[in-house]
Amino acid sequence: MSILLFVLGVLFVALGIAASIALHEVGHLVPAKLFKVRVTQYMIGFGPTLFSRRRGDTEYGLKAIPLGGYVSMVGMFPPARADDGDPTGTAVRPSSTGMFQQLTTDARQAAAEQLRPGDENRVFYKLPIWKRIIIMLGGPVMNLIIGVIMFAILIMGFGSPQATTTVSEVYECVVPASQQASTGQTACTDEDPAAPAFDAGLQPGDRVVSYDGQDVTDWTQLSAWIRDTAGDETAISYVRDGETINTTITPLLTERPVPDIDGRPKLNADGTEVLEAVGFIGVGSQQELAPGPPSEVLPAVGDNIVAVTGVVINLPQRVVEVGQAAFSDAPRDPEGPISVVGVGRIAGEVSAMDEVPIESRVATLVGLVGGVNIALFVFNLIPLLPLDGGHIAGALWEGVRRTVARLFNRPDPGPFDMAKLLPLTYVVVVLLMGMGALLIYADIVKPVNLFG
Incomplete structure (x- = not known):
């Protein structure tokens, strides 16, 4: 399949x-x-002609190599000027670039024959x-x-994909972004602190409905509240299987990438991510298409x-x-x-x-x-x-x-x-x-x- x-x-x-x-x-x-x-030809592709049919002045067809197409029109090149020493457009003028002159002349002749x-x-x-x-x-x-x-x-x-208030993943620990960039570490170790969301019992599929007593309707807004409440024990409510669960969570102060207006990490002149110390709980948002x-x-x-x-x-x-x-x-x-x-x-x-x-x-x-x-x-x-x-x-x-x-x-x-x-x-x-x-x-x- x-x-x-x-x-x-x-x-x-x-x-x-x-x-x-x-x-x-x-x-x-x-x-x-x-x-x-x-217009003499309207062709899709290049190389040998597989199929063509003429209607009026124009031959319409399909060629063997489907890597482009072309429309051929008469008179793409004007005849050579008489003051160029070639009143007919067919003579080959001796010069140090004779080969290139011949290319030009051949093109004129081909155009004239049309x-x-x-x-x-x-x-x-x-x-x-x-x-x-x-x-x-x-x-x-x-x-x-x-x-x-x-x-x-x-x-x-x-x-377009939009972040929802439903949790897509919960991290078990928090690894500072600078540490990830310098060491490539992605897996948790015993020295890494547990992620606040993991400690608070959040699971993928949970829908966050309240944070610090405020209704949550937008993930970007929730992220801003979390970033601003580092170190503060904060009330959080989420819905799982139709049941509302109330608990508290304490965002951990850690280095995270600074997002731009599109939500992508901002970059320094050297291509590295711009980092700042903010509150972080260790969850990802579920995406859904929103017209x-x-x-x-x-x-x-x-x-x-x-x-x-x-x-x-x-x-x-x-x-x-x-x-x-x-x-x-x-x-x-x-x-x-x-x-x-x-x-x-x-x-x-x-x-x-x-x-x-x-x-x-x-x-x-x-x-x-x-x-x-x-x-x-x-x-x-x-x-x-x-x-x-x-x-x-x-x-x-x-x-x-x-x-x-x-x-x-x-x-x-x-x-x-x-x-x-x-x-x-x-x-x-x-x-x-x-x-x-x-x-x-x-x-x-x-x-x-x-x-x-």
């Missing part, structure tokens, strides 16, 4: 990613057709700059929309975008760290980049967790698909070809050049020739393929461990 659930989890996320890629390309296809650009009579005003490069930007932004924006929908389903439908309001969706998406952007900005360093972990005993950073193989593995592990409620497992899978779409949104905006951000940057640069020319009464410089960037594009493609291969290898030999 666990194997079947693992496979179902992988399939769920795989289909979600495939649908996201297909819709990303729809985001390019629809505005291109609205702006009358002739043209047919009547395409003069249906080529991409002749569109106004704002239309080209809309076409290239369509794909990433589609991923953003999917991400927002997935997060809305997650937050408003399933809900949130629509107002929480966009902030959650924004936080995810910021987190992914941070990974992308430091991507070279993060990839190096992944490589070091893959070929050494160093652990993988759970916040680092992973491949689709890693995402699939996490999905399978979540699905196979029999001890986790099915609702929580499905919610996690929905969150994974949403997170992948946010990552696709951010990654595709990197201003490098062949990514969408590279085409957007080229269009913006063309706008700047033409604006400057108008301001200084200079001749119109014409379309920015993206074909001249093809040598750099090939370098980027090779680097992306190498990064993808490394991440897949690391996710196989040393996968990210999120569940202990």
Whole structure:
């Protein structure tokens, strides 16, 4: 049964990613057709074509390697300018970079072969700059929309984990956080003091209803009261099997991590946890999914975008760290980049967790698909070809050049020739393929461990 659930989890996320890629390309296809650009192909995947069908000007199909997709439009590259010494766009100009010049020329020839009579005003490069930007932004924006929908389903439908006033676990002893960090100690010894909750008789499943004479309705509030009453014998009431039990408890003064606004430990500049001496009784809270309001969706998406952007900005360093972990005993950073193989593995592990409620497992899978779409949104905006951000940057640069020319009464410089960037594009493609291969290898030999 666990194997079947693992496979179902992988399939769920795989289909979600495939649908996201297909819709990303729809985001390019629809505005291109609205702006009358002739679209020759809409393909999901790369390599040999498994299936295709032509409708109108466009061939729609599925290819063998499902690692992306593309929309092919005529006139992506303008013809070479006559003042470049190549009025036809087909000559090879002798230079010290002849090989790269040949790459550019071959790309122009391939683009020219797609043209047919009547395409003069249906080529991409002749569109106004704002239309080209809309076409290239369509794909990433589609991923953003999917991400927002997935997060809305997650937050408003399933809900986010919230601490309840029900006890999930009771510690037998208290080990200071600094001692845990320095020695790695987790088990109790004879020298460790007993946890106040254990002494007071609390057990997993008990629901705390009163503390120091005040009704308990919120775990965060209860935690604050406990932290402030270190050393004070305090009345506490909890319900077990429908019966209310009244007793007293004396929180122990000990070092605990300082939580941030999200309840996660605050960190010092060196990455260590910020500690403070507070009252502690040694219990954990049971979590349950609680639906949130629509107002929480966009902030959650924004936080995810910021987190992914941070990974992308430091991507070279993060990839190096992944490589070091893959070929050494160093652990993988759970916040680092992973491949689709890693995402699939996490999905399978979540699905196979029999001890986790099915609702929580499905919610996690929905969150994974949403997170992948946010990552696709951010990654595709990197201003490098062949990514969408590279085409957007080229269009913006063309706008700047033409604006400057108008301001200084200079001749119109014409379309920015993206074909001249093809040598750099090939370098980027090779680097992306190498990064993808490394991440897949690391996710196989040393996968990210999120569940202990």
